[in-house]
Amino acid sequence: MLPAQHKLHRSGDFSATVRRGRRFGRRTIVLHYFDAAGDGGDGADAQISRSGGPRVGFVVSKGVGNSVVRHAVTRKLRHVVMDMLDDVPSTADMVVRALPASAGATSEELANDVRKALSRALRR
Numbered sequence: 001m002l003p004a005q006h007k008l009h010r011s012g013d014f015s016a017t018v019r020r021g022r023r024f025g026r027r028t029i030v031l032h033y034f035d036a037a038g039d040g041g042d043g044a045d046a047q048i049s050r051s052g053g054p055r056v057g058f059v060v061s062k063g064v065g066n067s068v069v070r071h072a073v074t075r076k077l078r079h080v081v082m083d084m085l086d087d088v089p090s091t092a093d094m095v096v097r098a099l100p101a102s103a104g105a106t107s108e109e110l111a112n113d114v115r116k117a118l119s120r121a122l123r124r
Helices: 011-020 067-087 100-104 107-123
Strands: 022-025 029-035 055-059 092-098
Touching: 011 029, 011 055, 011 092, 022 107, 029 107, 055 067, 067 092, 067 100, 067 107, 092 107
Parallel strands: 055 092
Antiparallel strands: 022 029, 029 092
16 A cells, blocks of 8 residues: 555646656556656745655546456556655656556556656656
């Protein structure tokens, strides 16, 4: 289970991350990455408390499958991302959007795609 301080809760946080962050696509997922520290200090995120480390949200639409499949994909993604949080700056927000190909993907395939997308995000 992902600790509460690492979860994106508000829809505004999801929207801001998707809209203002960088996008990195793979076969099974799209990673939207926004680092508030690299924001330029315009104060847009000044009201957000960031005392627990990076925050992550997941978007798994009906296009992925029925509710059983969607929840299974979400659980796999949550587990994969939890193992990678130590490598992410504490000021970062991420939204992981599952693509329809994620329904048939194994945990290893999902982990590989998330790892590659995250490494590209951290390089820039």
